[in-house]
Each structure stands twice: as C-alpha cells, then as structure tokens.
Amino acid sequence: MHGSGNPIGGENIVLKMKWGKALEEMIVHEAYRTLKFALGENPKQANRFTMTAPRYPQSRMGVNAIIRREFLKAKDYMEQWDRYFKAKKSKKSVKNLIAPRKDLRLEALVDMIRGKMAARCHTYRADETLEFIKLSKEFGFKIACFEHASEAFKIAKELVGENIGISIFLDNWAYKVEASEGIAYNAAYCTKNGVLVSINSDSSERIRRLFNDAAKAMKYGDLSKEEALKLITINPAIQLGVEKIAGSLEVEKHGDIAIFNEHPLSAYTRCDMTIIEGEVYFDRAQYLKEREEMEKKKKEKEKKKEIKKKKVGGKK
Amino acid sequence: MRKRFVIYITTLVLFCASFILAQDKGPQFIAIKDVTIIPVDGEDIAEGTVLIKDGLIEAIGKNINIPEGAKVINAKGLFAYPGMIDSLCYLGLQEIGSLRATIDSRETGRLNPQVKSVEALRPDSIHIPISRANGITAAVVAPLGGLIAGQSGLIRLKGWTTEEMIIKSPVAMHINLPTIARPRFRRTTRPQEQASKQIKELKELLNKARFYQKRKQAAKKNMLLPMPGFDEQLEFLLPVVNGELPVMISVHGEKDILDAIKFAKEEKLKAVFFGVTEGWKVADEIAKSGIPVVFGSLYAMPPKWEDGYDSLYRNPVVLQKAGVKIAFSSQSATLAKDLPYHAAKAAAFGLDKKEALKGVTINPAQIFGIGDIMGSLEKGKIANVVLADGDILEQGTHIKHVFIDGKEASLTTLYEELLEKYKKRY
Numbered sequence: 001m002h003g004s005g006n007p008i009g010g011e012n013i014v015l016k017m018k019w020g021k022a023l024e025e026m027i028v029h030e031a032y033r034t035l036k037f038a039l040g041e042n043p044k045q046a047n048r049f050t051m052t053a054p055r056y057p058q059s060r061m062g063v064n065a066i067i068r069r070e071f072l073k074a075k076d077y078m079e080q081w082d083r084y085f086k087a088k089k090s091k092k093s094v095k096n097l098i099a100p101r102k103d104l105r106l107e108a109l110v111d112m113i114r115g116k117m118a119a120r121c122h123t124y125r126a127d128e129t130l131e132f133i134k135l136s137k138e139f140g141f142k143i144a145c146f147e148h149a150s151e152a153f154k155i156a157k158e159l160v161g162e163n164i165g166i167s168i169f170l171d172n173w174a175y176k177v178e179a180s181e182g183i184a185y186n187a188a189y190c191t192k193n194g195v196l197v198s199i200n201s202d203s204s205e206r207i208r209r210l211f212n213d214a215a216k217a218m219k220y221g222d223l224s225k226e227e228a229l230k231l232i233t234i235n236p237a238i239q240l241g242v243e244k245i246a247g248s249l250e251v252e253k254h255g256d257i258a259i260f261n262e263h264p265l266s267a268y269t270r271c272d273m274t275i276i277e278g279e280v281y282f283d284r285a286q287y288l289k290e291r292e293e294m295e296k297k298k299k300e301k302e303k304k305k306e307i308k309k310k311k312v313g314g315k316k
Numbered sequence: 317m318r319k320r321f322v323i324y325i326t327t328l329v330l331f332c333a334s335f336i337l338a339q340d341k342g343p344q345f346i347a348i349k350d351v352t353i354i355p356v357d358g359e360d361i362a363e364g365t366v367l368i369k370d371g372l373i374e375a376i377g378k379n380i381n382i383p384e385g386a387k388v389i390n391a392k393g394l395f396a397y398p399g400m401i402d403s404l405c406y407l408g409l410q411e412i413g414s415l416r417a418t419i420d421s422r423e424t425g426r427l428n429p430q431v432k433s434v435e436a437l438r439p440d441s442i443h444i445p446i447s448r449a450n451g452i453t454a455a456v457v458a459p460l461g462g463l464i465a466g467q468s469g470l471i472r473l474k475g476w477t478t479e480e481m482i483i484k485s486p487v488a489m490h491i492n493l494p495t496i497a498r499p500r501f502r503r504t505t506r507p508q509e510q511a512s513k514q515i516k517e518l519k520e521l522l523n524k525a526r527f528y529q530k531r532k533q534a535a536k537k538n539m540l541l542p543m544p545g546f547d548e549q550l551e552f553l554l555p556v557v558n559g560e561l562p563v564m565i566s567v568h569g570e571k572d573i574l575d576a577i578k579f580a581k582e583e584k585l586k587a588v589f590f591g592v593t594e595g596w597k598v599a600d601e602i603a604k605s606g607i608p609v610v611f612g613s614l615y616a617m618p619p620k621w622e623d624g625y626d627s628l629y630r631n632p633v634v635l636q637k638a639g640v641k642i643a644f645s646s647q648s649a650t651l652a653k654d655l656p657y658h659a660a661k662a663a664a665f666g667l668d669k670k671e672a673l674k675g676v677t678i679n680p681a682q683i684f685g686i687g688d689i690m691g692s693l694e695k696g697k698i699a700n701v702v703l704a705d706g707d708i709l710e711q712g713t714h715i716k717h718v719f720i721d722g723k724e725a726s727l728t729t730l731y732e733e734l735l736e737k738y739k740k741r742y
Contacts, residue, residue, distance in 0.1 A: 043416075157742065173416060174650040175413035175650065205617050212711055215710070216712075218711070219712055267660035268657075268709075
C-alpha cells in the first residue's frame with residue numbers, strides 16, 4: 001500500500017509472502033483494485049518540523065478540497081472523452097477531430113467513479129471519516145475499507161449503515177494527537193456492533209506478532225477466540241476481496257496454512273511452519289538445523305585460526 | 317487568654333481525631349479467599365487465602381483464619397499474582413509521541429547526571445492507569461538520550477502526586493553505550509561506533525569525580541587548602557563512584573558487552589545492563605560477572621539478519637540458562653501495559669514460563685534493591701496483589717482486582733471512559 005503523505009496515494013496491490021519468488025507470482029490477481037487515500041495529520045504535514053516551505057494542504061479543509069478538485073477534474077475528463085467518442089460516432093463527422101489528452105492520473109479516478117476500483121482510506125478522527133463518506137457519495141465511488149480508523153467506535157452506526165469495514169491497530173495509540181483516542185476496545189466494540197474489522201500491522205515488525213495483537217481483543221471487549229481469530233484471517237480476506245481463495249481452511253481454497261505450536265492466540269505461541277499454496281516457505285525445524293550447522297562451521301573456522309596463530313607464534 | 321488557648325487546642329485535637337478516625341473507617345483486614353496463589357518464589361497454592369493488613373501481607377496459604385469484620389473477596393476461579401514491575405519505561409514522561417510539549421523524557425546534551433526523571437513525572441498521565449489495569453503496580457521511570465541520560469526513579473502506579481508515587485528515587489544512573497548500527501534500506505551500513513571510546517571518556521569522568529571528592533574532603537579538614545569550584549556533573553556522579561547508586565548501562569554489541577563488564581569491574585560500579593542485544597553470544601561472561609540484565613522491548617527487529625529472525629526472542633532464554641538474573645521492560649509509555657507479553661514472547665521461544673514470570677516480578681525487585689518488600693506474594697511483603705482470571709502473561713486474560721499497598725486500586729482507564737461516553741450515542 002502507498003504511504004499516507006498525500007491525499008491521493010496510488011493503486012495498491014495484494015501480495016502473498018512467497019519469499020524468493022518473482023514479483024509477478026506474489027501478486028494476488030483475485031483481489032479487487034483499490035486506490036489509497038489519506039486524511040488528517042499526515043497529508044496536512046502536521047508532524048513535520050523540518051519543512052522548508054509549507055505545501056498545500058496544511059489543513060483538513062485543504063485535504064478534502066484536493067480530493068474534490070481531483071474528482072471534479074476526473075469528471076470533466078470523462079465528459080471530454082464522452083463528447084469525443086460521441087462526435088466520432090455521429091454521422092456528421094467533424095473534420096480534424098482531436099482526441100483529448102490522455103491523463104493516467106485522472107484515468108485512475110475515472111475508474112473509481114465507474115466503480116472499477118474502490119477506495120482504501122487512511123483516517124483517524126471520526127469526523128474526517130464521515131466527511132470522506134460524504135465525498136464518496138458526492139462522486140459515487142465505493143469505499144472498500146478505512147485504515148487505522150482509531151475513532152471508529154464513535155461512529156459504528158454510520159459504518160454499519162454504509163457497510164464499510166475497518167482495518168485497525170488493536171492498541172497502538174497516542175503516537176500523535178489524532179491517534180490519542182484510539183482505544184483498545186475499538187476492535188471488539190465495532191465487531192459486536194456489526195462492523196467488519198481486521199487488525200493490521202502497518203510495520204515489518206508488528207507483522208511478526210499480529211496474532212498477539214488479535215488476542216488482545218479477548219481482553220478488551222470480550223471477543224471469543226473464534227471472533228478474535230477472524231480479525232486476522234477471514235475478515236481481512238473479505239476486505240481484500242480474496243475470501244474465495246484465502247482466509248479460512250476450506251476445500252477448494254488455496255493451501256495457505258500456518259502451523260503454531262500452541263493456539264495462535266496464546267501468548268506462548270510460536271509459528272513453526274508456513275505453507276503457501278502447498279509449498280513450505282518457513283520451517284522452524286529446518287531453520288534450527290541450518291543455524292546449528294552455521295554455528296558449527298563458525299567454531300571450526302575460529303579453531304583453525306587459533307591453530308594458525310599458534311603456529312606463527314611457535315616460529316618466533 | 318489561657319481559656320481561649322485551651323479551646324483552640326481542644327478543637328484542634330478533636331479535628332485531628334476525627335480526621336484519623338475517618339481515615340481508619342475502612343476494614344482493617346482484607347481477605348482474598350478461595351484463590352489460586354502464584355507466589356512466584358514458591359509453590360503454587362490451590363484454593364488459598366491472602367490476608368492483607370495495614371498494606372502488608374499478614375498471612376498467605378491454606379487454612380488461614382479470616383478475622384471478624386474483614387472485607388472478604390471471594391476469588392473462586394481467580395489467580396493471585398504479585399504486582400508486576402516494569403524495569404524500564406517512560407510512563408509519566410511521555411504522553412503523545414508527536415507532541416513535543418508532552419514529551420519530557422530526553423534532555424539535550426551528552427552528560428546529564430544531574431537530571432531526575434521523577435521531577436518531570438506527570439501523575440495524571442493517561443497511560444499510568446492503563447498499565448495498572450493490566451497488573452503492573454510499580455515501574456522504573458527512566459530518562460533517555462546522551463551518554464549519561466540522568467537518574468531514574470522507581471514509582472508505584474498509584475497516587476495523586478509524585479511524592480505519593482515514589483518508592484525509591486534515584487534508583488539508578490543511566491548510561492547509554494552505542495547501539496548496533498543497522499543497515500537502512502539496504503544502503504551502505506553506518507560505521508559501527510565502538511563503546512571503548514565512550515568507556516574511556518566515562519573513566520576519565522569518574523576519575524575526575526573521585527579527585528573532586530578528595531579535594532573537597534581535604535579542604536573540609538584543612539582550612540588552608542582551597543575548596544574546588546562547584547562542578548554540577550561531578551557532584552552528581554559522586555554516589556556512582558562511591559558505589560551507592562547503581563548504574564544502568566545500555567549496551568548491545570558482543571565486544572561492547574565485554575568492555576562494559578571490564579569497565580564496571582575496574583570502576584567498582586554497581587552495574588545493571590540494559591538491552592544486551594548480543595548478550596547470547598557472551599552469556600557465560602555476563603553470568604560470571606554477576607551483572608543482572610534488563611531487556612528492552614522485544615517489539616523490535618533483530619539488528620543483524622545473520623543472527624536469525626528470533627535472535628531477540630532467544631536472547632533471554634540463553635542468558636537465563638547461563639545463570640544471569642534477567643528482567644523484562646516495556647521501554648515505552650503508550651504501550652507500557654504490554655510488559656507481560658515481552659516476557660511471554662521469550663517463553664514462546666524456550667524460556668521457562670516460571671522464569672518469564674520472575675522476570676517481571678521478583679527479579680526486577682531484587683535488581684532494584686527492594687526484593688525484601690516487593691516482587692512476590694510472601695508474608696510481611698507489601699500487599700501488591702493482582703487477581704486475574706487466567707495466566708497473567710496471556711493477552712486474553714482479564715485483570716479483575718489490583719491491590720497496591722493493600723488498597724484496591726481503580727481499574728478504570730481512558731479506554732473505558734471514552735467507550736462509555738460514546739456508548740451513550742446508542
């Protein structure tokens with residue numbers, strides 16, 4: 001997914017963690033297309049102190065105005081092409097008909113308006129989340145999911161009404177002002193009120209222990225084990241549009257399996273094996289074996305070095 | 317005149333008496349009965365009783381007589397643990413990460429032995445009740461940055477003012493040796509700074525402090541000798557050179573650890589190591605030195621890929637097996653509540669579960685010199701008791717009651733306050 005520095009980021013992709021494979025083999029083509037949007041402190045550069053010159057936008061007003069401007073441009077662009085095609089088709093052919101200039105940026109937004117792509121929007125505050133829903137109605141685009149949505153618990157009603165899911169941190173909060181009301185009950189409370197919730201990591205470190213975060217939903221808000229596990233399995237699969245191939249262990253689905261030594265929601269758990277499409281990508285037993293061999297080799301090398309040193313010393 | 321004075325005195329006495337009586341209103345005894353007791357440094361006790369009086373554990377075990385008038389808590393199905401101790405955090409010093417105005421954990425400059433973390437402590441921090449509600453009852457609040465960061469304090473996670481919260485301050489002087497340089501985005505690696513350079517600087521500083529002290533003492537005895545001019549840095553290093561104040565040395569690299577052991581030994585410092593990322597490579601040497609180790613947050617990536625994806629997780633396992641006294645820390649303010657899960661992570665990678673629990677209870681208490689009054693459930697110790705509906709190191713466990721100094725502490729946090737506020741919408 002694109003970063004959150006700009007109101008409109010770019011197109012996202014869904015990957016499988018097939019370490020070592022070519023990129024083309026990692027991309028999940030079954031997932032539907034999404035475009036990244038970002039609201040609040042990041043696009044308005046609220047936490048940058050080393051700025052040389054302030055950039056538009058500097059406020060939430062500006063962020064929304066930019067998104068609206070781009071969609072208005074896209075609508076205009078659509079119209080121009082429609083007129084061009086109409087003119088081309090019409091029997092009274094116009095002489096020297098010139099096609100409008102192709103604009104790939106606007107093409108993406110046209111796809112949004114035409115429903116070929118949906119928005120994934122980075123947002124924290126409840127008010128800005130609702131404003132984005134308004135924008136989506138203004139231009140008729142779909143919202144696949146809200147990212148972070150720290151204050152989703154304040155507007156669970158609206159989210160259920162619009163049938164929009166959220167992809168959140170379980171308890172990572174207070175790293176900035178807009179995240180300072182992102183309570184740990186968010187996941188469980190929204191789930192119980194009918195919002196489709198998934199837990200994300202947004203980090204190469206937290207992704208290593210996503211199951212630990214999901215387990216906290218049992219503490220903060222009393223989700224059952226099954227419900228908590230769904231937060232990191234079938235729920236995100238639905239949000240990405242890959243629920244037919246991933247997210248649960250079912251006949252005909254892809255053979256993507258993680259094997260844990262204890263229940264994945266136990267704090268004492270450890271992943272022992274990861275299988276993607278039937279192929280083993282991680283095997284802890286194998287890893288330990290290789291590590292042992294490496295350590296042995298290292299020791300042997302050191303021994304040889306010592307012997308050499310002694311020999312040199314002896315000559316003297 | 318005398319009459320007036322007598323009236324004045326009697327009213328004062330009556331006023332004081334009523335105040336004392338009012339304070340004594342609570343029950344003298346609190347009895348937690350039918351609870352599974354996990355004392356940490358002893359055998360677990362099924363269906364036992366914990367009796368609390370005057371803030372201390374009066375009795376603990378099976379078949380304990382519950383005195384009349386005691387407040388009885390029926391804790392069937394619950395587990396009693398000692399309150400956990402966070403060995404290093406920034407609670408009360410950091411509020412909202414991006415808001416500089418709310419961050420008081422780092423002073424500018426390289427040598428700041430004079431700064432004390434507790435003097436910046438905000439008792440109203442939103443993060444303190446959240447840690448407390450997760451079973452953490454005491455924490456070392458430490459300063460950050462520079463070569464000498466300053467002095468930390470040990471606080472109880474309860475109280476209206478800093479004075480009410482302090483258990484011990486200062487508890488340690490914090491020294492930061494270089495961390496392991498990580499390659500950034502596959503670009504060329506930063507050159508690794510060597511701790512030996514910093515250690516040399518520290519040695520000179522400590523020597524200066526000793527000399528400063530000698531000159532001061534000599535001048536006191538002999539009026540003819542000149543008194544050395546006041547030196548702030550040296551002044552606050554005196555408890556360190558005298559071995560009265562422990563130093564917590566943040567050290568990471570394999571060779572740096574060995575250098576730091578030598579340094580602590582030569583300077584006769586009361587040392588505690590922090591971080592010790594590559595400790596597993598020199599576990600026996602650390603064990604031999606007798607220096608205890610506090611691990612930093614395990615919510616971090618291993619600094620060297622060739623050491624394996626789990627090098628941070630197995631580090632506590634190797635050190636504990638080698639005989640090092642280990643403790644865990646959250647190294648955080650916003651996620652200080654996650655302390656137990658760092659210990660559990662090490663347990664997932666091979667640390668004995670009981671040892672993991674010790675790393676957040678009795679071990680930190682012993683490391684910070686309060687092992688005789690805290691860190692386990694034992695007769696005569698301060699009644700910091702946590703009642704949970706399961707294993708305290710599990711993320712899914714609910715904490716039902718927390719007693720700090722024998723008094724039940726509130727478990728309400730900003731989490732619940734906000735949730736309740738917005739529940740009213742529906």
